[in-house]
Amino acid sequence: MITLNVNGKSHELDVSPDMPLLWALRDMLHLTGTKFGCGMALCGACTVDLDGQPIRSCVTPVVEVSNKKITTIEAIGQTSSGAKVQKAWLDLEVIQCGYCQSGQIMSASALLAANPHPSDTDIDKAMAGNICRCGTYHRIRAAIKQAAQSNVKGA
Amino acid sequence: MSMGLERWLNSTEAGAESTAEGGVPRRTFLKLSAAAGGGLLLSFILPRIIWNSEATGATTAEVFAPNAFIRIGRDSRVTLIMPYVEMGQGTDTSIPMLIAEELEVDLRQVTLEAAPPDDRQYANPIFQFQVTGASASVRAAWEPLRRAGATARTMLVSAAAQTWNVDMTSCRAEKGEVVHVPSGRRLTYGSLVETVATLPMPDHVALKDPKDFTLIGTSAKRLDAPDKVNGKAQFGIDVKVPGMKIATVAACPVFGGKLANVDDSKAKAIKGVHQVVRLDNAVAVIADHMWAAEQGLAALDIQWDEGPNATVSSADIVQQLESASLGPGVIAYEDGDVAKAMAGAVKKVEAVYQMPFLAYATMEPMNCTVHVRKDGCEVWVGSQVLARAQATAAEVTGLPLDKVQVHNQSLGGGFGRRLEVDVIAQAVQIAKQVNGPVKVVWTREEDIQHDKYRPYYYDRIAAGLDEQGMPIAWSHRISGSSVIARWFPPAFKNGLDPDAVGGEAEEFPYKLPNRLVEYVRQEPPGIPTGFWRGVGPTHNVFVVESFIDELAAVTKKDPLAYRRDLLSKSPRAKAVLELAAEKAGWGQPLPEGQGRGLSVQFVFGSYVAQVAEVEVAKSGEVRVTRVVCAVDCGMVVNPDTVRAQMEGGIMFGLTAALFNEITLKDGRVEQSNFDDYRMLRINEAPAVEVYLVKSAEAPGGIGEPGTTALAPALTNAIFAATGKRIRKLPVNRVELHSA
Numbered sequence: 001m002i003t004l005n006v007n008g009k010s011h012e013l014d015v016s017p018d019m020p021l022l023w024a025l026r027d028m029l030h031l032t033g034t035k036f037g038c039g040m041a042l043c044g045a046c047t048v049d050l051d052g053q054p055i056r057s058c059v060t061p062v063v064e065v066s067n068k069k070i071t072t073i074e075a076i077g078q079t080s081s082g083a084k085v086q087k088a089w090l091d092l093e094v095i096q097c098g099y100c101q102s103g104q105i106m107s108a109s110a111l112l113a114a115n116p117h118p119s120d121t122d123i124d125k126a127m128a129g130n131i132c133r134c135g136t137y138h139r140i141r142a143a144i145k146q147a148a149q150s151n152v153k154g155a
Numbered sequence: 156m157s158m159g160l161e162r163w164l165n166s167t168e169a170g171a172e173s174t175a176e177g178g179v180p181r182r183t184f185l186k187l188s189a190a191a192g193g194g195l196l197l198s199f200i201l202p203r204i205i206w207n208s209e210a211t212g213a214t215t216a217e218v219f220a221p222n223a224f225i226r227i228g229r230d231s232r233v234t235l236i237m238p239y240v241e242m243g244q245g246t247d248t249s250i251p252m253l254i255a256e257e258l259e260v261d262l263r264q265v266t267l268e269a270a271p272p273d274d275r276q277y278a279n280p281i282f283q284f285q286v287t288g289a290s291a292s293v294r295a296a297w298e299p300l301r302r303a304g305a306t307a308r309t310m311l312v313s314a315a316a317q318t319w320n321v322d323m324t325s326c327r328a329e330k331g332e333v334v335h336v337p338s339g340r341r342l343t344y345g346s347l348v349e350t351v352a353t354l355p356m357p358d359h360v361a362l363k364d365p366k367d368f369t370l371i372g373t374s375a376k377r378l379d380a381p382d383k384v385n386g387k388a389q390f391g392i393d394v395k396v397p398g399m400k401i402a403t404v405a406a407c408p409v410f411g412g413k414l415a416n417v418d419d420s421k422a423k424a425i426k427g428v429h430q431v432v433r434l435d436n437a438v439a440v441i442a443d444h445m446w447a448a449e450q451g452l453a454a455l456d457i458q459w460d461e462g463p464n465a466t467v468s469s470a471d472i473v474q475q476l477e478s479a480s481l482g483p484g485v486i487a488y489e490d491g492d493v494a495k496a497m498a499g500a501v502k503k504v505e506a507v508y509q510m511p512f513l514a515y516a517t518m519e520p521m522n523c524t525v526h527v528r529k530d531g532c533e534v535w536v537g538s539q540v541l542a543r544a545q546a547t548a549a550e551v552t553g554l555p556l557d558k559v560q561v562h563n564q565s566l567g568g569g570f571g572r573r574l575e576v577d578v579i580a581q582a583v584q585i586a587k588q589v590n591g592p593v594k595v596v597w598t599r600e601e602d603i604q605h606d607k608y609r610p611y612y613y614d615r616i617a618a619g620l621d622e623q624g625m626p627i628a629w630s631h632r633i634s635g636s637s638v639i640a641r642w643f644p645p646a647f648k649n650g651l652d653p654d655a656v657g658g659e660a661e662e663f664p665y666k667l668p669n670r671l672v673e674y675v676r677q678e679p680p681g682i683p684t685g686f687w688r689g690v691g692p693t694h695n696v697f698v699v700e701s702f703i704d705e706l707a708a709v710t711k712k713d714p715l716a717y718r719r720d721l722l723s724k725s726p727r728a729k730a731v732l733e734l735a736a737e738k739a740g741w742g743q744p745l746p747e748g749q750g751r752g753l754s755v756q757f758v759f760g761s762y763v764a765q766v767a768e769v770e771v772a773k774s775g776e777v778r779v780t781r782v783v784c785a786v787d788c789g790m791v792v793n794p795d796t797v798r799a800q801m802e803g804g805i806m807f808g809l810t811a812a813l814f815n816e817i818t819l820k821d822g823r824v825e826q827s828n829f830d831d832y833r834m835l836r837i838n839e840a841p842a843v844e845v846y847l848v849k850s851a852e853a854p855g856g857i858g859e860p861g862t863t864a865l866a867p868a869l870t871n872a873i874f875a876a877t878g879k880r881i882r883k884l885p886v887n888r889v890e891l892h893s894a
């Protein structure tokens with residue numbers, strides 16, 4: 001039995017310890033906001049938050065995260081950086097097909113939580129692992145800056 | 156898909172614009188009736204292409220067959236039954252804007268309902284069957300939807316005037332209500348619907364003057380966005396049906412090969428694996444979850460019968476194309492006497508251009524959920540061709556069409572890949588052998604290696620120049636596989652693929668005498684090709700705009716000035732070109748190793764010009780720092796959507812031009828995931844500026860032109876920076892190293 005603590009809830013799962021967290025979330029807990037894109041830590045679609053760190057759930061065995069605090073896109077809006085990022089995403093109409101955006105928002109929220117005023121280089125570093133096939137990069141950068149701006153105002 | 160194809164389709168259209176009995180223009184033909192459950196139903200016909208003469212009578216008054224519907228409820232809610240699919244291009248927002256504008260309701264008052272798959276009822280007006288693509292949604296819906304909205308508005312006003320017993324001209328519609336201006340009295344649309352149902356249809360309705368638009372031309376918020384920032388939006392891959400199993404699949408790695416034998420004993424021992432399904436050319440593992448399915452697949456010992464394509468390689472394919480391109484092709488466009496003009500030219504310039512196979516790599520991997528029962532079949536899938544999806548499931552199961560239900564889902568990227576039904580056919584075949592519903596999910600590797608690919612094109616192009624260096628003869632022979640011949644055979648006639656020549660036939664923006672365009676169909680053995688974002692024009696715009704740049708260079712003229720001189724017959728093309736050049740600071744000096752390049756095009760009904768700014772390092776590494784894009788896509792419905800589509804299209808085009816090619820060895824695709832099929836990332840993305848030209852012309856497409864314009868702007872910029880002409884994509888950094 002593996003215990004997963006996801007979005008503040010505890011779940012007992014009867015799965016093999018090497019099962020990637022991605023499939024536990026999607027196929028066992030039906031939290032489908034976390035997406036499958038490559039399965040090889042190449043695209044970032046599966047990004048979730050583990051104790052404040054963005055991780056690629058497609059290559060993270062459940063046994064490694066058992067009993068740790070996992071936050072997914074479904075609950076990231078309850079954190080202050082997550083809420084700011086979501087708002088900026090909507091204000092600037094970042095989204096096209098939307099498939100990559102859960103991962104983008106998770107990476108951006110983790111960035112802002114750790115670094116409230118990221119430079120362009122910081123943004124590049126934190127976000128380069130997240131592919132957007134629709135090419136929304138331009139707006140992602142602007143939205144992160146806008147969300148950071150709301151930090152300044154203390155909004 | 157391209158303007159070329161669309162024109163071609165239109166030329167076979169029999170009288171969609173003509174008048175039906177009674178003198179009412181046929182395209183305005185509407186009907187009002189009471190809606191089931193109360194309220195009003197406005198049924199109308201979107202004009203459609205008619206392919207053969209027998210079908211020409213299909214839209215006369217006697218057989219009124221509406222294909223679009225607006226429902227106004229007693230609660231004043233407006234529902235549009237929507238025949239298009241959202242795949243990221245903002246159609247879900249743009250289309251309701253057209254209705255809301257003329258009907259004078261708030262955009263939030265309009266709800267969309269997906270149209271069930273039924274060719275006859277919900278056919279796309281440009282193509283005969285239901286399909287989202289071709290940058291066509293807004294273009295097709297522009298006139299009929301506004302007319303339907305205006306008709307409903309006129310009748311609501313007239314119903315209110317009748318109720319108050321006042322003159323119609325003293326009443327006005329606003330925000331879902333009719334107002335009697337002198338007295339300030341108001342009635343909601345909902346309270347008028349019963350009266351409207353008793354009124355005759357007006358003969359003529361006035362569409363709003365574009366200068367009075369309050370919604371069209373504004374950047375209305377996308378309606379689908381909120382659920383896409385919080386994980387709630389459901390894509391095909393997220394479908395959950397009670398009792399559903401998860402499957403993943405391996406098809407024969409060689410196109411056209413078959414399954415010979417499979418030992419599944421190890422796979423079946425894995426916890427969570429239920430079943431191994433054998434298809435003619437594939438094996439699927441059915442499991443409780445994707446992890447078990449993937450492990451099961453890896454544990455299979457499979458023998459393939461690789462068939463006739465087992466030794467095919469990219470080199471063979473290119474060689475076949477090269478020889479085919481020597482022979483004459485079928486004529487796609489001919490003006491003047493090219494041979495004579497070429498013979499009399501002061502100078503002749505010739506070049507060969509090549510563009511690679513490309514995969515779509517939509518962010519959401521291919522997937523399809525199916526439940527086959529004895530008496531019916533249900534399919535959950537994100538598709539650009541719902542009716543084809545339904546027909547495919549019916550064919551595979553042997554069930555009648557009305558026993559097959561297709562539930563369309565949001566698309567995690569379309570780009571043309573979801574115009575195909577191969578995944579649906581495969582998933583239904585698998586589901587036929589499974590008890591209960593099954594979701595078939597392809598791995599990224601399966602997705603890249605069993606794609607439909609943008610055709611490899613091999614083009615020969617030549618121009619004859621006069622004393623001034625201006626072209627007086629032009630010949631372009633395009634060789635490649637025909638997507639149309641496979642995907643829509645009736646449009647492939649006399650050896651000509653109207654899409655493959657798109658962007659280089661009638662819609663050519665330049666004025667030059669004596670032009671010949673030929674097409675040679677050469678199919679690569681076994682490799683299926685598809686409509687990749689930008690379709691035919693992605694390759695023709697690259698070839699034409701690179702070659703024009705070559706001519707300017709040979710003539711030692713500025714590429715902007717040279718193009719401008721050739722654009723006298725196309726003021727809209729000239730205007731976008733000049734706008735892009737001005738905003739980009741064309742002509743201002745750049746440091747060594749940097750350069751600017753431009754492109755201009757008229758495709759999908761829109762004019763686009765781009766200027767790319769690049770930096771080429773000594774190592775050959777190319778960095779695009781800035782792209783300036785000017786667009787004239789006619790009347791703009793939603794400017795922010797146009798900007799977003801240009802920005803995204805530029806990144807899509809840049810990814811391909813810099814990084815992508817699908818190659819074959821031993822009959823297999825060599826690439827498999829984002830490590831060897833590289834995607835542009837945020838740290839590599841240029842700054843993008845998009846400028847829109849104000850225009851009162853009918854709307855043009857916006858989904859694809861951003862992509863088609865990029866590659867030549869990029870390679871022309873590389874030429875400006877290094878003097879090295881790129882005639883083969885993707886950009887070869889090793890070659891640039893020596894530059």
Ligand code: FES
Pocket residue numbers: 035036037038039040041042043044045046047056057058059
């Ligand atoms: S699915 Fe995990 S990084 Fe792509």
Ligand code: FES
Pocket residue numbers: 095096097098099100101131132133134135136243518567568
């Ligand atoms: S929005 Fe479509 S992949 Fe990013």
